[in-house]
Amino acid sequence: xxxxxxxxxxxxxxxxxxxxxxxxxxxxxxxxxxxxxxxxxxxxxxxxxxxxxxxxxxxxxxxxxxxxxxxxxxxxxxxxxxxxxxxxxxxxxxxxxxxxxxxxxxxxxxxxxxx
Amino acid sequence: xxxxxxxxxxxxxxxxxxxxxxxxxxxxxxxxxxxxxxxxxxxxxxxxxxxxxxxxxxxxxxxxxxxxxxxxxxxxxxxxxxxxxxxxxxxxxxxxxxxxxxxxxxxxxxx
Numbered sequence: 634x635x636x637x638x639x640x641x642x643x644x645x646x647x648x649x650x651x652x653x654x655x656x657x658x659x660x661x662x663x664x665x666x667x668x669x670x671x672x673x674x675x676x677x678x679x680x681x682x683x684x685x686x687x688x689x690x691x692x693x694x695x696x697x698x699x700x701x702x703x704x705x706x707x708x709x710x711x712x713x714x715x716x717x718x719x720x721x722x723x724x725x726x727x728x729x730x731x732x733x734x735x736x737x738x739x740x741x742x743x744x745x746x747x748x
Numbered sequence: 749x750x751x752x753x754x755x756x757x758x759x760x761x762x763x764x765x766x767x768x769x770x771x772x773x774x775x776x777x778x779x780x781x782x783x784x785x786x787x788x789x790x791x792x793x794x795x796x797x798x799x800x801x802x803x804x805x806x807x808x809x810x811x812x813x814x815x816x817x818x819x820x821x822x823x824x825x826x827x828x829x830x831x832x833x834x835x836x837x838x839x840x841x842x843x844x845x846x847x848x849x850x851x852x853x854x855x856x857x858x859x
Contacts, residue, residue: 637790666846676791676836676849689845723790729845737781737847739790 637726637740645746651712654743656724658705664729665707666737667699670721679722682707683729714747721745754837754850761827762858769853770821771837780813780820781847783836791836795822827857 638657646652658665667679678691682701699709705726711718721744725737754771761767771780779798783791795806797813797820804811810823824831837850 664845668849675851676838676847678846678848681845683845691846725790736793736796737791739792741789 637724637738639722639724639740639743641743642741643744643746645748646714647748648714648716650714651710652714652745653708653710654722654724654745656707656709656726656740658707658724658726659738662726662728662738663705664727665701665705666725666727667707667709668723668725669693670723670742671719676723679709711745716747719745719747752837752839752848752850754853756853757851758854758856760856760858763827763829765827767824767827767831767855768821769835769855770819771839771850772819773839773848774818776817777839777841777848778817779840779842780811781838781840782809782811782820782822783838783849784833785836785852786833794835824855827855829857829859831855832857 640655656665664683666681669677679693680690680699681688685701696712701707721742723742724740727737752773781796782794784794785791794809795804795811800813800817801815802813808825813820834852834854836852838847840847
């Protein structure tokens, strides 16, 4: 079955702009999680959605937001971009329930560069 | 907040050697996972551990969930060049719907 698809793969934006990243989970998976990966901070949890509801949120400013659609596809938005937002943004999908939740499948990520 | 220490930060080894890396946490968790990330890709799940003391193998990989539930190790036997990558431990607790990731161990295998 198809894996987790993240688009775009690469993105260059200017400070102050906003950006929207997209994630299509594995068919049948209802949970989508987002992580930010940087060399200095490693993998940091942004938020998790299950059946269009946010179940948990990490310690990121309100400029970072997300949503999930009825087909389980998810988007994350970052407004008023800062240089420090440059990172690899990873999306992970899972069934979202029971022990199988722990079997995350990650996408290849979107590399965001803010200049 | 929770601290997750992973060591070593990096390793350079010869092909055929065995490798060991570990993670320790400041709190108790009920699930430990080990991931591998290759350049340009997202992490891939290698092994999941759900019970204290559990020892699980996946080919040349072996991982154990410490009996104190605050640590875990990952061993790779007879390393090969394709083992190159960054290995992450990750923790979660049921109901939190999130992982905490270690800082990673960067492994390089010299042929």
